[in-house]
Amino acid sequence: MPTSEYLRERIETALPGASAQIEDLTGGGDHFRAEVVSESFGGLSRIERHKLVYEIFGDEVGGPIHALSIKASTPEETT
Amino acid sequence: MSNEEISEFIQQAISGNEVMLFMKGTPEAPACGFSARTAAALNALGVEYAALDILPDPRIRQELSALSNWPTIPQLFVNGALVGGADIVTEMYETGELAEALGVDQPAEEEVPEAPAVGAPQTAPIGLENRLG
Numbered sequence: 418m419p420t421s422e423y424l425r426e427r428i429e430t431a432l433p434g435a436s437a438q439i440e441d442l443t444g445g446g447d448h449f450r451a452e453v454v455s456e457s458f459g460g461l462s463r464i465e466r467h468k469l470v471y472e473i474f475g476d477e478v479g480g481p482i483h484a485l486s487i488k489a490s491t492p493e494e495t496t
Numbered sequence: 497m498s499n500e501e502i503s504e505f506i507q508q509a510i511s512g513n514e515v516m517l518f519m520k521g522t523p524e525a526p527a528c529g530f531s532a533r534t535a536a537a538l539n540a541l542g543v544e545y546a547a548l549d550i551l552p553d554p555r556i557r558q559e560l561s562a563l564s565n566w567p568t569i570p571q572l573f574v575n576g577a578l579v580g581g582a583d584i585v586t587e588m589y590e591t592g593e594l595a596e597a598l599g600v601d602q603p604a605e606e607e608v609p610e611a612p613a614v615g616a617p618q619t620a621p622i623g624l625e626n627r628l629g
Contacts, residue, residue, distance in 0.1 A: 463584045471567050478567040479557075484530060485568065486583050 418446035419482050424474075431473040432457045447483035458491045503559040506548075510563075510573045515545035515598065518560055519570040523547050530582035534570040537589040543598050574598065 421439035428437040428451065435455035442448040451470065458466045466489035471478050478485050510516050515538070521527030523535040527549075538545050550556040550569055561567055564578050572579045574597055579585060588594035595602040 463587065464578060464580055467580065467584065468565065476567075479561070486530070488583065488587075 419449070419477070420446060421449065424449055424451060424482075424485075427473055428453055428470065432469070442484075442486070447481065448486075449482060449484070450486040450488075452488045452490075454490050454492055454495055456491060458489050459493075463489070497553075499555055499559060502553070502555050503563065506556065506560050506563060509546065509548055511576050513546035513573075514575060515543055516573040517545055517547045517570060518550050518556075518573075519547055520549065520551050522549055527551060528569070530568075531570045534572060534582045534585045537585050537594060538572075540589070540603055541595055541598060541600050542603075543600055 421441050424439045425437045428439075429435050432453070432455045435453055435457065437454075438452045440450040440452075442450055453470060457469065461469065467487050470487050470489060471485070474482060474485070506518075517523075517534065517538065519526060519528075519531035519535060521531055523539065526532035526535055535547065548556075550560065557569060560569075560571065564571055564573075566578060566581065568581050570581055570585075572581075572585050579588070579594075579597065585594060588597065592602045
């Protein structure tokens with residue numbers, strides 16, 4: 418079963434310099450909320466940012482990760 | 497119905513409806529909180545939209561995600577293009593971008609209702625016969 422820590426590591430490894438805060442929304446290890454801050458999102462549309470995060474997990478989203486809610490920001494946008 | 501026929505039906509739904517929502521359940525009876533939130537944003541804007549329940553056959557979701565390259569449900573399409581899922585639609589509702597994309601005025605209230613609107617939505621969704629069940 419995926420954990421918040423697992424998701425955080427995967428995202429931060431795939432997007433160098435990214436920081437991710439993960440919340441297990443149900444406590445059941447299947448519905449997560451990820452707030453990701455990364456330079457990688459610069460110049461990308463919302464759709465492209467979300468796809469970048471979804472792509473890290475491939476088939477796991479929709480599989481063991483039933484739902485992944487995403488907020489994707491650049492460091493500039495969070496200040 | 498073959499997978500190809502399902503895929504074709506989905507493509508026709510996307511191209512044939514200006515505002516097309518793929519969701520779990522229906523706008524009147526959403527089967528998932530994310531779908532409920534997305535339908536609620538559209539209802540709050542009072543736009544006409546078509547909605548298709550993906551639950552009757554697991555292949556609907558498979559074929560939809562293969563077409564859109566988007567893994568989760570709901571998925572909102574406007575003028576044939578994927579706008580996003582619940583997070584993006586909610587964000588765009590709150591910033592007024594969704595109203596702009598749909599060519600309507602932003603309503604006065606700021607918050608998207610958490611729960612689906614009680615009773616009928618302000619604008620009845622266009623009936624889209626679900627022939628995929």
